[in-house]
Amino acid sequence: MSGTATKARDRHQEILDAAARVITERGLAETRIADIAERTGVSPGLILYYFDSKDRLLSEALTYANDQFYLRMSREIRRIDSAREQLRRLIDLSVPGYLPEYGRLDEWALWVEVWVRALRDPEMAKDREALDQRWRNQIAEIIRAGQASGEFTSTVPAEELALRLACLIDGLAIQVVMNDSQVTPERMHRTCMEVAANELGFAL
Template sequence: MWLVEDTESALRDRVREVLRAHPGSQRAFAEQIGLDATKLSKSLAGTRRFTPAELTRIAETGNVTVNWLINGSDEAETVAAAPQRSAVLSRTGDAQEAGRHQQILDAAWHLIAERGYHAVRVSDVAQQCGVSAATIHYHFPGRDDLLTEALRHSVRQAFDRQVAELHSIDDAHERLLRLVELQLPKPGLLRLEWSIWLQVWNESARNPKMGVLHSDSYTRWHDTIARTIREGQQQGVFVADTDPDDLALSLTALIDGLGIQVLTDRPGRSVERMRQVLHDYVNRDIVRH
């Protein structure tokens, strides 16, 4: 009980630290993350808890990670494998400059996801942000840097969502099904993330540098699945006679294949069908009967 209260208190302190570093008032910050100012005040006072979605938005707007908000470190051991250090945003430096960098990154990420990497020009990103092309080049020297950072942005977003959604779920079976849910290419943010991944897979085939970054990022996702399965084996809810890495390999491959089919609108493939197939696989091959 005290441990939970201490953790929540430390979380509120770190959110206050984000607020102090962010330009503008607390009300303006609340508006920026789409949260009623009264709810933010109540959460800071400890009379309500931040939701996973709110923590994710606070982290993104404050240029921090959810892992840092909850556990006090970007690389703390948690329910999801942490990204490589290079994929973690720095909290040091000028807040206004960091805000500009994030604005450009958000614009580039959405444009690449919606139009395709090769259809996006630096001038498009500049126009979207209302800045000069020189400003874009200051933050991202080359066009390839935009795709590289878009991938890192997706990795950070996925990690933040996983930590925010899963840190309070102790049952490994429930956590694994939630991981599956967080990976479904639903309309909106998740479908855009899938678009980024498809383009990264394509570029990785011709660009060794992008291939290394993709490999590091994908390893994080594989390790998150594997550690969840390993914990489920320790809890006695998953089969104990199969290597967790082998099960993770099969599950991630199934997710990838089904996700591509959903994104390319193959007849009979939908998010609902994908969810059912993945649940059937988990219940048939991973859950202990």
């Protein structure tokens, strides 16, 4: 019984994982069930045994992948004391391709797919808002800590500062993930740090 349940949960996750990778490579629109089956190493029929429909699978895969990303980042940041260093680390991790050790799994490419889908699918829209909320909260927490400790001198509400920073990161990350020749990972990083210093009130 429990053995079966475990096995089933593994398959479930295995498929979500494969799906996320295929979507990253081929794009949501070009992702076929057959691709996901092949990547998982099973027959196409099995995919539909675990998921009611392609659509549900794709939606789940998108939120799953972004969830993973958030959790990884959250874990890393919790280990750091200084709010300033937490912020730096958050920016490091947000710049696509900035840290060589995190290969080009391009979470941001998945985000863009989430946006497109959320535009029409209410279910996805709800998930997206929750994900974004959590992300902005994470940033706001850091800022609040910095304000409390005196590391950041701005008296603007942390929640507002978090919105500014989160959206700047989004906008820049888009350019970077698109390979814009003017916006390299290094430049995005520098820009984020400078704006953060200006807005939060700390010296670089």
